[in-house]
Amino acid sequence: MTEQKNYHLKCTGAALDTVTQHSEAEDITLFGSCFCPFVQRVWIALEYLQIPYKYYEVDPYKKPADLLEVSPKGLVPGLKLHKYTPPRGLNESTVILEYFEDLAANTTKRSLLPADPYARALVRLQCDHISRSLVPTFYRFLQAQEESAQIEHGKEFRSGLETLVTLFERAESEIVQGGGAAGVGEQKALGAGLGLWLEGGNLSLSDVMVGPWIFRASNVLKHYRGFELPSGHKFEAWIARLFAHPAFKATCSTEELYLDSYERYAQNRPNTSQVANAINSGKPLP
Template sequence: MPNKGDTGKSYHLKCTGDALRTAEAHSEQSDLTLFGGCFCPFVQRVWVALEYFGIDYHVHEVDPYKKPSELLEVSPKGLVPALKFNGLEKPRSLNESVVILEYLEEYVSQSSRRKKGSLLPPISDPYARALVRLQADHVNRNLVPAFYRYLQAQDTEKQIEGGKEFVSAIEGLVKLFERAAAETDTDVGLWKEDGKLSLADAMAGPWLFRATNVLPHYRGFMMPEGAKFRAYIDRLVNYPAFRRTCSTEGLYLESYERYAYNRPNTSQVANAINSGRGLP
């Protein structure tokens, strides 16, 4: 293990860097409140989409492990992200990152709300839309759980196995990107040099970003070689809507120490990985 051992660092409760500036810009009350935790990649998915679409919202950072009552009111499991719709006669809220992403996509599909395009190809190209959804499905089924299995593995053999699984998941995603590029003419997706942010980019980005800081620090991980893949990662992490939701490296290294040493009851996600269950 490349670092010096478990130092007992705790997770952060307030974002830093670009993410802090974005949160401060959205500190005023709004019709829409995003409940989030600064280190959570599931939250970052939704935050990226909100920034991309240019939707007005208020950021409310909570401690997801303490599960305050205000969070439980909008997310029964106490998980982030969650959206709360304010100022309505009847209370409304949504939880689960994928559900929220799909809602935001449909919400902005109304022409009066469309500002910066879509995370999916146009509805006139259902095949291209389906291929992007296949990419997103691969992220949830393979990339995300592989990331946690790798990071939480404690013995060397399991870490080597986990690293191979994570690389395989990345390679599988690249194959799906290449398939879409070969079979469609869509400009949705940052795999193309002049592409626009896609649903799959927003869903995979938080974990690929953490693979550039958390995984190298705790597992000595190196991203797969290849100029095209490296260029994709560079476009992704520097995409304005994505970059605005990123904190400084130290926040991630300290917040993920608990995962890297697989401390007991680190999170519901960590517990699911340890028990072999699907992610919550």
Template sequence: MPENTKQDKGRAYHTKCTGAALSTVARQDKDEDITLFGSCFCPFVQRVWIAFEYLGVPYKAYEVDPYKKPQELLEVSPKGLVPGLRFNNYNPPRALNESTVILEYLEDLASGTTRRSLLPPTTNPYARALVKLQSDHVNRNLVPAFYRFLQAQDTEVQITAGKELHQAIETLVGLLERAEREIIGGGGISGDGERQALSKGLGLWIEGGDLGWTDVMVAPWLYRARLVLKHYRGFELPQGDKFTAWLDRLFTHLAVVATCSTDDLYLDSYERYAFNRPNTSQVANAINSGRGLP
């Protein structure tokens, strides 16, 4: 019998990764210069985690409960939000928080160490800017739309919020298509090698491309949209061969797979949002009061 998703079963959020993510935590358990404070269900953590894996920056994975706010988390992240980074080679230790700021840091760090990158080369500032336009849209529109939809209780509000999320995803697709057209679609490309060089950083949207900045920014929410929003709201992601092929590449990319837990973990952990339980989180409170996300 299909599960009744109309009733809050009072499931608790998980505090330990499962599945492939658990194996990654086990692999990344040795002391390193950087400790990543994370939580298994958190999409903001997942984007940073994917970047660590892809860029090859050494790190120790450390799971914390951000709702309990242990002192060591508050020391790296003033609001007690994950993700946070602690730089252990400093006394007192240095720290960074905010997923987008951490991503910028990792990108800069990797450019001088592992020499890997999620962005188009600095020799192509316009391509880099187009990628930043995409991620700006993800952060300002798509991510809040995800939570508004998941937390909406009234059916009418749910319908509107679902349409808004759909539109936010379609707008992102429009921006991805624009980058493809303007950077590599203009003709005059002499061969596969040149196409590949030009598509560097444009992400998995490009067939034959590699993981990019926008992929990392958005993947955790698309993953949860396909699973959690489908389960609790009957949400269907946009159709279309190109979009579906992109999602396939994204969700089977090694760095994404390595940071995913099993489906039950997400379904359990997001039940609080789906029923808009009081005091769910700072993100949920911000959505309920119409404020910007923390």
């Protein structure tokens, strides 16, 4: 029998360089795990919003006491906030993202969202779809063992990506084209915060929310399920902008780390994780 691969415990490649650059004490410590997409989300946001932080690698499956102190379910990401005495904790990637957005508004003045309330709502609609549909479908597809189930869930994942594209197109058409912009400069201003879907756009909350799974679709799903991301000029251009973005690249390890770390999901091994158990029992993700 070929040897089973296990999850990694240390970043590699560009992510390892970033970890090395963020090894000194700061007001925020990010408790992370090198393979975890929920961690990668908040890590990209820290990089993009230029919020100072220290990266601290933990094994969430071992439930170390210092992780449980900041994240009650023992899930990564967790934050330790040293500006409070005693220090406080925060968990849940989506909540942490909003926290960083609020922090940056008062400090670095950078943002992952457009300024206009309706445009912000459209980005949040994209995020809602990512959380409730795309992310669980990724795991259902990867964990499916029967060929028929793999085909069914592969279709669901592809259709989830298509829905995301529809939501991107809606924001583009309502805000940029429907915004009555006279020239390229005005169009760019209206599109600010709507994400990398727009040529010349900035990273958005939805790019950050979905990017880690798109990346794992490009390597893990491709390797284990033969999945190919949608083709087409606009989709490919979006992916290229996303994968080349400095904040995104800085948090990526090398492909081997992901392939090894996800073998247990692809084989649907028992007790892989709380996420895997939730998928197998039809319960909501933790």
